[in-house]
Amino acid sequence: MRLRRLVAAIVLSALPFAYPLFHLDLVGGPLPGTAGVVGLLGALAMWWQVLLGARQVSGWFSADRGRIVTAHAWLGASGAFLVLLHPLLELIADRHGPAYLVLLDFTWVESTYTSLGRLALLMFVLLWLSSTLLRAVTRHRLWQRVHYLSYPLVGLVFLHAYGIGTFLAELPWLRAYWLALAAAFAGVAGWRLAAPLRARRYRLAGAERVAGGVTVYSLRGSGVRPLPGQFCHLRTAAMERSHPFSVVRARDGELVFAVKDAGPFTARLRALPVGATVLVDGPYGTFTREAQLGGRPPVLVAGGIGVTPFVELAVRRQDAVLFHATRHPMDLHRHLGPRYRPAHPGGERLTAARITRDAPGDAAYFVCGGPGFVAGMVAELRAHGVPADRLFSERFEW
Incomplete structure (x- = not known):
């Protein structure tokens, strides 16, 4: 239910930018006006994306980090389209050459604000590449550090639009709204910096x-x-x-x-x-909420240190069975008895066939571990007939 509030909040925050679509004559016609609105909506998508990336903020909407990450990724995809479309429309509307997109000029006021937008565009392209084409070859730590660029990026976008934004200049109330968004962003950035x-x-x-x-x-x-x-x-x-x-x-x-x-x-x-x-x-996190609240017996499938979210749950729920793919079984037999089933010391791989054979027919399955283990085990369990609505997973990034 709280996630619906997030969707409603995103839609409501975008409504003020619909007004300029009916007053494109304020800025010289349909093409320049559309370019301006597209830029503002792209900036708003990035604003929301950065806010949801802060766990201290996203928790206000939902404790389910998985759904928040999904919304974060969706905003990134839609924002990427709008952010990249904006300078292309500006280029066409003003009949500039391709160099317009990358030429930095800080010699006078308008060119300075325009160059801030170009810097933001270059930073955005770097962020987008690290999350799409280069994600498979980028280490998690490097990817996370690159994503810290999103804070100065959004700051540059606010400055760029404040100095250049034609609709913001023509509509004082929209300019005030833009400044309120900028103030909220600054507050969240300060809140996150003060987290320690x-x-x-x-x-x-x-x-x-x-x-x-x-x-x-x-x-x-x-x-x-x-x-x-x-x-x-x-x-x-x-x-x-x-x-x-x-x-x-x-x-x-x-x-x-x-x-x-x-x-x-x-x-x-x-x-x-x-x-x-x-x-x-x-x-x-809410990874095992379904196991705590649901009536189905939970089957917990862990890869290595991915067992940690399951230990307390397995102790509390007497119908839980914990399968553990590890070479070094933990000392859990004294707490769980036969309900703790590690891989054999001889190195036999934990398979979905073994798990589904030993699991109750109406069980819910929870898989946790490294990205490779989770992807492989989820695919195996699906192939062995486990329905998607009874299969939950969470991966660890080191």
């Missing part, structure tokens, strides 16, 4: 090294109350980038995370002494 200051401070109570390059951390504190399957963002210092980890257990002020070695941040976590402060932001 709002994070809960937890104390590292213990760290236990287990098999397979995994360390189990116990944090003590208050204020974070995750449900089974949710995750939190952790920082070891206020100015560093946060990293998401699923909560294995949350009871009586204790948060437990199982973290696999995966780069510099996990190395810094391992180096922390007992008593050190860890900043916790969250909780987020």
Whole structure:
């Protein structure tokens, strides 16, 4: 239901830009007017895309991060079309050559504002390429850093339209609306930058090294109350980038995370002494909500460290069965007994045939792990007859 509010909010925010479509004579005719409206709508799509990219904001509309990401991607696709169409229409309307799209000129006021738009266009093309044609060969960390360009990009778009936007110059009320959008964007950017200051401070109570390059951390504190399957963002210092980890257990002020070695941040976590402060932001996610609320017995399929969102849920639901594709089974037999079914130590691959053979006929399936594991297992389960409405998945990015 809350996602419908998001759709309604996007539509309502776009309505003011429909007014100029009926007054194209204000800016010299249909083609220049259409180019202006297209640019404003493209900017609005980017505005929403950036806002939904901030988890602190998207949570106001829905806790289901998967649906938010889908909306974020849809806005990116529609915004890309509008953003790229705008300069092409301007080029045709003013009868410029192709160099008009990339020529930077800061010698006078109008050319400066136009050049800000060109810089935004170049940054947008870089963002678009990193999310489409180059996504398969771009590491997640690099992709995320490139996406930080979206903040200065949108800032440049607001400045460009404020200085050049003909409709904004002719319609004072639309100019005021544009400034309100810019102020809201600045507020969200500041809110996100201040996120470390709002994070809960937890104390590292213990760290236990287990098999397979995994360390189990116990944090003590208050204020974070995750449900089974949710995750939190952790920082070891206020100015560093946060990293998401699923909560294995949350009871009586204790948060437990199982973290696999995966780069510099996990190395810094391992180096922390007992008593050190860890900043916790969250909780987020709704991956296993259907398993908690639904009546179907849950079949949990984990690849490696992807088991972490399932542990607490499997303990609480006595009808849950946990399949684990791993070379290093966790010590879960004492909690789950035969309901914990890791891959055999001999290396036999966990297959959909084995899972569906042992699962109840009316089960709901939940798959979590790395991108390759999730894609392959979901395809196998679909091929073995698991309906799409009973198959849920979430992938880990390292």
